[in-house]
Amino acid sequence: MSKGFANNRLTLLALGVVACFMAVGVRLVFLHVIDRDELLRFVDKARRQIVIEHARRGTILDSRGNLLATSRSEMTVAVDAWALDEFLQIDKNPAKRARRAAEEQAKRVQLAALLGLPVAEVEKAFVPAMRAIKPEADKRDGAVDGLTKDRWVKLREGVDEPTFAKIAALNVRGLTAERVYRRVYPGNELAAHLIGFVNKEGSAAAGVESKFDLFLKGEDGWIESEKDGARREMAQFRSREIPVRDGHDVVLTIDSVVQHMIENELRGIGAKYQPKFASIIVSDPMTGRILGMANYPSFNLNEYNKAPLDVQRNRAITDQIEPGSVFKIVAAGAALDQGLVTPLTGFDCGNPIVNYKGRDLKLPKEDHEFGRLTVAEIVSHSSNRGAAHLAMLMGEQNFYDYARKFGFGQRTGFQLGGEERGMLEAPKNWDGLTITRMPMGHAVAATPLQMHMAMSTVANGGVLLRPQIIQEIRDASGHVTHSYAPERIGQVLKPSTSALLAQLLHGVVGKDGTGAGFDLPGFEIAAKTGTTQKIIDGRYVTTHHVGSFVGFFPASRPEVVLTVIVDDAQVPGGLNYGRAVAAPAFRRIAEQLVQYLEIKPVSPATRGLLALSGGAR
Amino acid sequence: MKPPPANANVNRLIALSLLLLVFSGTLGLGAVWVRQEISQTANRSRALVARIADVERRLDEVNAEVAAAVNPDALLKQNQAMRLGLGTPQEAQVVRVEGSPELRLAAKRNREIFSLASAPAGDSAPLFRLVTASLR
Numbered sequence: 001m002s003k004g005f006a007n008n009r010l011t012l013l014a015l016g017v018v019a020c021f022m023a024v025g026v027r028l029v030f031l032h033v034i035d036r037d038e039l040l041r042f043v044d045k046a047r048r049q050i051v052i053e054h055a056r057r058g059t060i061l062d063s064r065g066n067l068l069a070t071s072r073s074e075m076t077v078a079v080d081a082w083a084l085d086e087f088l089q090i091d092k093n094p095a096k097r098a099r100r101a102a103e104e105q106a107k108r109v110q111l112a113a114l115l116g117l118p119v120a121e122v123e124k125a126f127v128p129a130m131r132a133i134k135p136e137a138d139k140r141d142g143a144v145d146g147l148t149k150d151r152w153v154k155l156r157e158g159v160d161e162p163t164f165a166k167i168a169a170l171n172v173r174g175l176t177a178e179r180v181y182r183r184v185y186p187g188n189e190l191a192a193h194l195i196g197f198v199n200k201e202g203s204a205a206a207g208v209e210s211k212f213d214l215f216l217k218g219e220d221g222w223i224e225s226e227k228d229g230a231r232r233e234m235a236q237f238r239s240r241e242i243p244v245r246d247g248h249d250v251v252l253t254i255d256s257v258v259q260h261m262i263e264n265e266l267r268g269i270g271a272k273y274q275p276k277f278a279s280i281i282v283s284d285p286m287t288g289r290i291l292g293m294a295n296y297p298s299f300n301l302n303e304y305n306k307a308p309l310d311v312q313r314n315r316a317i318t319d320q321i322e323p324g325s326v327f328k329i330v331a332a333g334a335a336l337d338q339g340l341v342t343p344l345t346g347f348d349c350g351n352p353i354v355n356y357k358g359r360d361l362k363l364p365k366e367d368h369e370f371g372r373l374t375v376a377e378i379v380s381h382s383s384n385r386g387a388a389h390l391a392m393l394m395g396e397q398n399f400y401d402y403a404r405k406f407g408f409g410q411r412t413g414f415q416l417g418g419e420e421r422g423m424l425e426a427p428k429n430w431d432g433l434t435i436t437r438m439p440m441g442h443a444v445a446a447t448p449l450q451m452h453m454a455m456s457t458v459a460n461g462g463v464l465l466r467p468q469i470i471q472e473i474r475d476a477s478g479h480v481t482h483s484y485a486p487e488r489i490g491q492v493l494k495p496s497t498s499a500l501l502a503q504l505l506h507g508v509v510g511k512d513g514t515g516a517g518f519d520l521p522g523f524e525i526a527a528k529t530g531t532t533q534k535i536i537d538g539r540y541v542t543t544h545h546v547g548s549f550v551g552f553f554p555a556s557r558p559e560v561v562l563t564v565i566v567d568d569a570q571v572p573g574g575l576n577y578g579r580a581v582a583a584p585a586f587r588r589i590a591e592q593l594v595q596y597l598e599i600k601p602v603s604p605a606t607r608g609l610l611a612l613s614g615g616a617r
Numbered sequence: 618m619k620p621p622p623a624n625a626n627v628n629r630l631i632a633l634s635l636l637l638l639v640f641s642g643t644l645g646l647g648a649v650w651v652r653q654e655i656s657q658t659a660n661r662s663r664a665l666v667a668r669i670a671d672v673e674r675r676l677d678e679v680n681a682e683v684a685a686a687v688n689p690d691a692l693l694k695q696n697q698a699m700r701l702g703l704g705t706p707q708e709a710q711v712v713r714v715e716g717s718p719e720l721r722l723a724a725k726r727n728r729e730i731f732s733l734a735s736a737p738a739g740d741s742a743p744l745f746r747l748v749t750a751s752l753r
C-alpha cells in the first residue's frame with residue numbers, strides 16, 4: 001500500500017467525520033434555533049396539562065346535624081370507539097386480534113347489563129365514527145376535510161359510584177368516564193321552601209342554596225403538570241398547584257322532626273280543605289330561631305323541575321294577607337303598655353256609632369252582639385268594636401307607631417331574603433274609618449312571618465327579634481366560621497305588659513273565648529284567632545276567608561311560638577274561620593311539640609313566682 | 618534533584634481522570650436515583666390523595682343514604698311497613714319525675730345492696746357482695 005493512498009484515505013475519513021458533525025450541527029441549529037418555538041409549543045401541548053379539581057359543594061344541615069342537602073358524585077359514562085380500534089390494530093396477528101375483539105365484545109355485554117341499556121345500543125356506540133367540526137379547527141387527523149374522529153359518545157349519565165366500580169373492574173377498552181357532582185336532598189319535600197335547590201347546570205336557584213351560595217360552592221383548584229404517553233399525570237413534574245377549597249357547611253336553626261310535624265299537618269290541611277295556600281311557622285320566642293317553616297303546596301326538591309314556579313314560592317314570606325283579628329294584639333298591647341287601660345277597663349261594644357274627634361264614626365260589625373266588655377273580654381271574644389275603642393283611645397299616630405314597632409310594614413330581615421314588606425300606611429294616608437278598621441286587622445297587610453314575629457314579641461317579654469334561620473356556618477373541616485346570635489330589633493312592650501297580654505291571650509282558649517276547646521291542660525296556650533274576609537273584585541266577600549291561629553305556650557313560661565294560616569279553605573257553607581280550619585292544626589302540633597321538645601306543664605308554684613316577678617325572665 | 622519519569626506523570630493523570638470519572642459518575646447516578654425517588658414519592662402521594670378523595674366520596678354517598686333512611690318520613694313508612702305501632706306519646710301516658718332520675722336510681726340501687734349485705738347479720742360477720750357491671 002503506497003503512502004499517498006493512505007493519506008487520501010485519512011483525508012476522506014476526516015472529511016466524512018467533519019461532514020457528519022456538520023450535519024448534526026445543522027440539525028441542532030434547526031431544532032434549537034429555527035424551529036424552536038414551534039417544537040416547544042408541540043412539546044408543551046403534548047406533555048403539559050392543567051388538571052382542574054372541582055370543589056365539593058358544602059352540605060346543609062338542620063340544628064341537630066341531620067343532612068338536608070348534600071352532593072353526590074355520579075359518573076357520566078362515554079365511549080371512545082377509536083381507542084378500541086387502535087388497540088385492536090396494534091396486533092398484526094389476525095387470529096390474536098379476533099380473540100381480543102371477542103373478549104372485548106363479551107365485556108360489552110356485561111357493561112350493557114350494568115348500565116341497564118340494550119346490548120345493541122352499547123355496540124352501536126363502539127362503532128368508530130367521524131363527526132363534523134369547523135374546517136379551521138380540523139388539524140387533528142392530518143386531513144382538512146371538516147371531519148374528525150368522534151372520541152366521546154355518551155352512553156349514560158347519572159351512574160352511581162358502586163355501579164361504576166363494577167364497570168371499571170371490567171376494564172372495557174375505549175370506555176371513558178367523567179365524574180360530576182349532583183345535589184341530592186335526602187328529605188325530598190322536607191323544608192323545600194327553605195333549602196331551595198341547585199339546578200342541572202349547577203346554578204343555585206332558591207332558598208339557602210342561592211342565598212348562601214358563596215359559602216356553599218367552595219373554590220375549584222388546579223394543578224399544572226405533565227403527562228406521560230398514556231396520559232397519566234407525572235406528579236414529579238408539577239409546577240404549580242392551587243389547592244381545592246371545598247364549600248362550607250350551612251347549619252340551619254330548623255329541626256327536621258318539627259319540620260316534618262308541620263309539613264305532615266299541612267298535608268292534612270291540604271287534603272281536607274284544598275286551600276289556596278297554608279303556612280305554618282314554629283319558633284323559639286327567646287331567640288327568634290325558626291324551628292320549622294312550611295307551606296302548602298310544596299314540592300319535591302329532587303324533582304324541582306316538575307313543580308310549577310308558583311309552588312316553589314316560600315309563601316310565609318312572600319304572600320301578604322290581612323292579619324285580621326291577630327292584629328288586635330297591637331291595640332290591646334299598646335293600650336296596656338301605655339297605661340291607658342287595665343284588663344278590667346270596660347268599653348261599650350254594643351253601640352255601633354261612636355263619636356271620635358267630633359265626628360260620628362260607624363264601628364265595624366261584630367260576629368256576635370256584645371254589650372259592655374272589659375279589655376280582657378275584648379281580647380278573648382275578639383271584639384272588633386272593642387279593638388277600635390282601644391285604638392281611638394290612643395290616637396292614630398300612637399297606634400301607628402306601635403304597629404310599626406311590632407314589625408308591621410317593614411321587612412323582618414329574614415336571612416334568606418325575598419320577603420315582602422307588607423303594607424301599613426302612615427296616618428296621613430288614612431281615611432276617616434281607618435282608625436276603626438285597622439285595629440281589627442283590615443287596611444293593613446302582613447306576611448305570615450310578620451304576624452308570627454309580632455306574636456313572638458308578646459311571648460318573649462316585649463322584644464321584637466329578627467327571625468333566625470341560619471345557626472352557623474362551618475368550614476370543610478368542621479370549624480365554625482360564622483355564628484348567628486339572636487338579634488334584637490327593639491323593645492315594643494314592657495315585660496310586665498307582655499306577661500299581662502299573654503295571660504289575656506290565654507283567655508282566648510278559655511270557656512268563652514273564640515278559641516274555646518283548643519287549650520292543652522297544663523300548658524296554658526295563649527293565642528289569637530284570626531279570620532279575614534278576602535277582597536275579591538275590590539270588595540270584601542263573606543265566603544272566602546283567611547283563617548289563622550297564632551299563639552304560644554305555656555303562657556307564663558313561653559317556649560314555643562306557633563302560627564297556622566290557611567288561605568281560602570274549602571269548607572261547606574264558607575265557615576272557613578280561623579277557629580275551624582287553623583286552631584285544630586295548632587292544637588295537634590302543640591301536643592306533639594310538648595312531647596318532642598320536652599316542654600313541662602306549668603305548675604301552680606311556677607305560675608305564682610312568675611306573677612310575682614311581673615313575667616320578666 | 619532527579620525529575621520524575623514522564624510515564625509516572627501520565628499514570629497519575631490517568632488515575633486522577635479515572636477518579637474524577639468515578640466521582641462524577643457517582644454524582645450523576647446519585648442525581649438519577651434522587652430524581653427517581655422524587656418521582657416515586659410524588660406518584661405515591663398522588664395515589665394516596667386520589668384514594669382519600671375516593672374514600673371521602675364514598676363517605677358522602679353513605680351519609681346521603683343514611684340521611685335518606687333516617688328522615689322522619691322514611692321512618693314513619695318503616696313503622697307502618699314493619700307494623701311496629703310506634704307513635705308519639707300522649708300527655709296522659711307521661712309521668713314526670715321530679716328531681717334527678719340518676720340520683721334516684723342510684724339511691725335505690727344502694728338500698729338494695731346494703732339490705733342484701735345486712736340481711737344475714739347476726740353472730741356471723743356481715744356478708745359483702747362484690748357488685749360488678751354483670752350484676753346490674
